[in-house]
Amino acid sequence: xxxxxxxxxxxxxxxxxxxxxxxxxxxxxxxxxxxxxxxxxxxxxxxxxxxxxxxxxxxxxxxxxxxxxxxxxxxxxxxxxxxxxxxxxxxxxxxxxxxxxxxxxxxxxxxxxxxxxxxxxxxxxxxxxxxxxxxxxxxxxxxxxxxxxxxxxxxxxxxxxxxxxxxxxxxxxxxxxxxxxxxxxxxxxxxxxxxxxxxxxxxx
Numbered sequence: 001x002x003x004x005x006x007x008x009x010x011x012x013x014x015x016x017x018x019x020x021x022x023x024x025x026x027x028x029x030x031x032x033x034x035x036x037x038x039x040x041x042x043x044x045x046x047x048x049x050x051x052x053x054x055x056x057x058x059x060x061x062x063x064x065x066x067x068x069x070x071x072x073x074x075x076x077x078x079x080x081x082x083x084x085x086x087x088x089x090x091x092x093x094x095x096x097x098x099x100x101x102x103x104x105x106x107x108x109x110x111x112x113x114x115x116x117x118x119x120x121x122x123x124x125x126x127x128x129x130x131x132x133x134x135x136x137x138x139x140x141x142x143x144x145x146x147x148x149x150x151x152x153x154x155x156x157x158x159x160x161x162x163x164x165x166x167x168x169x170x171x172x173x174x175x176x177x178x179x180x181x182x183x184x185x186x187x188x189x190x191x192x193x194x195x196x197x198x199x200x201x202x203x204x
Contacts, residue, residue, distance in 0.1 A: 011044055019043045021066050021119050024091060028142040035133050042125040047117050054110040054118070055096055061106065063120045064095035070116030071180050075109050075188070084188040086154060087113070087177055093121070093143065113181055163192040164200050 012018050019039050025031055045068075048054055054072065055061045065072070072094050075084045085108075088094045096106040129136035153173050160166045170190060171178060178186065187197040 012040065015045070015068075019119060020068055021121060024066060024093075025139045028139045029135050031135055031139075032133070035129060035135060038125065038129065043119050043121050045117065046120050047115070048112040050112055050115050052112050054094075054112065054116075055106075056109050057107050061096050062123050064093050064123070064126070065110075066093050066119040066121060067091065068117040068119060070112060070114040070118075071177070072116060072118075073111050073113055073181070073185055073189075075111065076107050077109075082109075082188060084185050086150075087174065087181055087185065087189060089177065089180070093147075113185065157189075158191055163190070163196050164204070166190050166192065167197065167200050168204070 018036065021039050021043050022031065022036050025035075025039070043066075046065075054065060067088060067090050069090060071087065071089045073084050073088075074086045074094065074096075075082045077083070086094075094110060096108040096110065126140075130140060157166055157169055157173070160169060167190060170186070183197055183201075184194050187194040190197070
């Protein structure tokens, strides 16, 4: 279970003395001092080594994570097969969306594909900010719009009939990931065989 006992000053020393989540939120809407104070008090930095799980189905996850450095993937298992459902990088917020707003288990895994630095965001903090600050609802709505569009793009990718066109679309929609994520995870994300992806890459 994630926990932190550091003071706000020590906790955020490497981040210019405040939570990076504050800067992310401010890109969407100005924040008042009380919101910033609560974010600094109730979020905290965590790190995971490459290939480690941030969350697995055995966890009762109570956090979202802002990626400060690194790449994270989400996946589910179908028997012994792993199906990569999304891949995210710096300045994106990730979590097990399937049980985000409801009590219950999730069959999702979150895995670090590089050494990652993250900011843990308790679900209870998100709920408190939504209930008490209009600004938080504006930020939440604008962020949700971005993630809805990203989810729509992922759904569209899976429906492109040509594997080659799917891969080319991936390069445009998710620039930079091809050099940071293993081909087996990209193949899984695009729902094509690894051998097929290798042939496509050799061709183009």
